[in-house]
Amino acid sequence: MSLNNTHEIDIVKTSSSKINSVDFETLSFGSTFTDHMLVCDFREGKWGKPVIKPYEPFLLDPSAKVFHYGQAIFEGMKAYKDDNDEVWLFRPDQNLDRFNKSAVRMAMPEVDDWIFLEGLKQLVDIERDWVKKGLGNTLYIRPFMIAIGSGVIAAPSTQYRFMIIMSPAKSYYSGEVxxxxxxxxxxxxxxxxxxxxxxxxxxxxxxxxxxxxxxxxxxxxxxxxxxxxxxxxxxxxxxxxxxxxxxxxxxxxxxxxxxxxxxxxxxxxxxxxxxxxxxxxxxxxxxxxxxxxxxxxxxxxxxxxxxxxxxxxxxxxxxxxxxxxxxxxxxxxxxxxxxxxxxxxxxxxxxxxxx
Missing domain, CATH: 3.20.10.10 (D-amino Acid Aminotransferase, subunit A, domain 2)
Incomplete structure (x- = not known):
């Protein structure tokens, strides 16, 4: 399977990576994040241009509908590195398909295939040093979408933000369950x-x-x-x-x-x-x-x-x-x-x- 680059994504690189400050042997699942994230907003009935930029907080209006009516969906995926330092994704088309089914059920816009798949591939490529070799070592990937439109009327938002953030990970569970x-x-x-x-x-x-x-x-x-x-x-x-x-x-x-x-x-x-x-x-x-x-x-x-x-x-x-x-x-x-x-x-x- 291949993902073809047919659309342009803006890329803004961080001036200083934090990777050298991370202890990859003592990771707590989902608490350490890579240097970059993907952001793409939906406004006026269409998706804008995706941007890969440094990982950072962002501001939302206190009346953003995600806070009041829970329009929020996500996916969970992983990237893996083999012994030849090649990086692999696993069935990303299935995550895209399920993501958009979740969006439809939550009255949210479906994300364009190229934004999700090509954005994902480019983001992982930029952060490939965060994917460590060895069984159990992965880069956990969290695509998500939230309603960012303002107003507390009980109705679907008209504005949304799609993002992908990533976190290096080891085994999720340990011990007997x-x-x-x-x-x-x-x-x-x-x-x-x-x-x-x-x-x-x-x-x-x-x-x-x-x-x-x-x-x-x-x-x-x-x-x-x-x-x-x-x-x-x-x-x-x-x-x-x-x-x-x-x-x-x-x-x-x-x-x-x-x-x-x-x-x-x-x-x-x-x-x-x-x-x-x-x-x-x-x-x-x-x-x-x-x-x-x-x-x-x-x-x-x-x-x-x-x-x-x-x-x-x-x-x-x-x-x-x-x-x-x-x-x-x-x-x-x-x-x-x-x-x-x-x-x-x-x-x-x-x-x-x-x-």
């Missing part, structure tokens, strides 16, 4: 914005996750809003269940995010001859499988963590420990996916993009 299956709280509802990467989806999770943390659990497996009988996502990730040698995961819907990592893992699993079923997964089904020993693995899947194995779960104050396996499908798939992302294995799917 235990989860609680939600009995009351839900991540999303039918007819809502669960399938959009809208900022409000994530802030709504903070309180129930805080309650889970206080009980000694790291995350929540969310259940459907209507019956709380269907298992849908784990924390901020899609979730997979392995019963015997079959993987089960909830189908994409208006409640469930169409994860890029999720669909990539499904394709890899099927390519390896692993059976995958995309269907509703029920709480009772998983409880029974845990009791009879057929539940082998549960794992989350997302850009930040890639694959996050879950060691056990709690439901109605009963804790179920999962077996420790030597033949973990989760870890096998993670290894295969990361080797493709880091250009350490053949990309037979055409997923990677060289910067």
């Amino acid at each position: 235990k989860v609680i299956i939600a009995e009351h709280f839900s991540r999303a509802a039918n007819g809502g914005i669960g399938a959009a990467k809208a900022a409000g989806n994530y802030s709504a999770q903070f309180y129930p996750t805080k309650l889970a943390n206080e009980k000694g659990f790291q995350q929540i497996i969310w259940t459907d809003d209507a019956t709380h009988t269907k298992l849908e996502e784990a924390g901020t990730m899609n979730v997979f269940f392995r019963i015997n040698d079959t993987l089960f995961t909830a189908p994409v819907s208006e409640r469930i995010l169409d994860g890029v990592t999720r669909k990539s893992l499904i394709a890899l699993a099927q390519h390896e001859g692993i059976k995958v079923e995309e269907r509703s997964v029920y709480v009772d089904e998983i409880i029974n499988a845990a009791k009879d020993g057929s539940l082998k693995e549960i794992f989350g899947a997302g850009t930040a963590a890639v694959v996050n194995p879950i060691v056990g779960f709690s439901y109605q104050d009963t804790y179920y420990e999962l077996p420790k396996l030597e033949n973990s499908i989760a870890l096998q798939l993670k290894d295969k996916l990361t080797k493709v992302q880091y250009n350490m294995a053949e990309d037979s799917f055409g997923w990677t993009v060289k910067v």
Whole structure:
């Protein structure tokens, strides 16, 4: 796959890089940012000229609609460096597609393909020294859009800002992850914005996750809003269940995010001859499988963590420990996916993009 430079982007370089002041061995996820960012505004019904400029704060009117009505969406992506110092993106077209679907759902303008893809490629190229070699080292990329039009009338904004910022990263999660299956709280509802990467989806999770943390659990497996009988996502990730040698995961819907990592893992699993079923997964089904020993693995899947194995779960104050396996499908798939992302294995799917 290639991204062709057919449009002009203004570039203003920083006079002094801060890269030498960064300790890349002790990074805290999402707290250190590169020297530059991309900015492009939507005004009078069209997108203006994108600019790559030094990373810096910017001013907004206190009545900007992002503050009052939550028109904000984002994506999560990564850049990877191989042993030959080449930098790669992973399925950026999928992030663009999902970004624009989120924009439509939030009554925001779709971003032109070239602004997103060519802007992304040029920004990563400028910051390629921030992408470090070695498995686990990545450059996390955060495209986002906010409503910047002023006024507190309850209506969509007419002005928006699209930006891309980037942060060097190591592994997102560490240590064992235990989860609680939600009995009351839900991540999303039918007819809502669960399938959009809208900022409000994530802030709504903070309180129930805080309650889970206080009980000694790291995350929540969310259940459907209507019956709380269907298992849908784990924390901020899609979730997979392995019963015997079959993987089960909830189908994409208006409640469930169409994860890029999720669909990539499904394709890899099927390519390896692993059976995958995309269907509703029920709480009772998983409880029974845990009791009879057929539940082998549960794992989350997302850009930040890639694959996050879950060691056990709690439901109605009963804790179920999962077996420790030597033949973990989760870890096998993670290894295969990361080797493709880091250009350490053949990309037979055409997923990677060289910067």
